[in-house]
Amino acid sequence: MNLIILFESDFTDSVTAVLDDRRFTHIYNVQKPTPGDRLKVGLLNGNIGSGEIISLSDNKIALRVDLTYSPPAELPLTLLLALPRPKMLKRVLQTVSAMGVKKLYLINSYRVDKSYWGSPVLERQVNEHLLLGLEQAGDTVMPEVHLRKRFKPFVEDELPTIAAESRALLAHPYNATPCPAPEDKPTTLAIGPEGGFIPYEVEKLNQCGFESIHIGERILRVETAVPALLSRLFPI
Known part of the structure; x- marks a missing residue:
């Protein structure tokens, strides 16, 4: 602490x-x-x-x-994260909070197990793990967490406004360009579940203006991909 x-x-x-x-x-x-x-x-x-x-x-x-x-400056990032399994969600919440993410959308995906949406972590423990991340980093500003259980309506109806006037990036290891250089600029980043977004979901995100990027040939777990991507995208 x-x-x-x-x-x-x-x-x-x-x-x-x-x-x-x-x-x-x-x-x-x-x-x-x-x-x-x-x-x-x-x-x-x-x-x-x-x-x-x-x-x-x-x-x-x-x-x-x-x-x-004042507390440390926040990352100029809105993070869209396909809901991870509960044990991983605990670690990811602490990581994003410690790294300065202040806007987090936990979204659905074809490869997100339906049972994850009813986990005790999601229902009662989100703020607890975000707080642990703040204590670790020496920050006080609690991130905003939004839950979106329906992928298509979220991407079609909300995401264009959320991602407007930001660099919109999709972490996807296939048919993607290398991760861009670090910049301290507004960014909307989408990260898929274990196994990645399915082609339909990738297409919908691409249609919404998201550029598919990768950080190398290795396929990483979500809890590893999150800090790796943030450290590559921002001059942290």
Whole structure:
């Protein structure tokens, strides 16, 4: 935990926050601070600063909070991701959150198992894993996650507006051009499921203005492809 993220509900007044949950447990057992020490803290969707320990017991900690600077800049990216299997989704959510992705669409695809849409991860744990990514990266801004269970209506009705005035790219290992050079410019990136998008889906995305790109001959798992693509597309 490189950043302790605070919530408005933690504050007992304008400058004092009290923690008694997993954040307290981590601070108490891992960081082992003493009163007077300062910890790096940030307010969810707000600024970052320090928290001076003003009291510490076996079950809670009180911090005097001073939030003075802005969180890291976000990636100018909208990521379209075919819904991965639940175990992989946990890791991918943490990765995209840590890397600065702020707009994520989890979309359907022919090769997405229907059962994935009813997984506990998707129904109850999305924010939990996004928060872990923020804590790792030292960021406070929670990504927006949108669920789209119907591929064709999404691509035909919504995607043209979402991808407007951005470089629209489709990560696809077949009949594709090499990944373009890194640029800090608005981008919409589509990444398929394990096994990739089927030809019909690729065609629909191409018709929507998406250019098929690849990052080499190797076929990567989604959890590997995501950070590899982001590090190639942006000067991270």
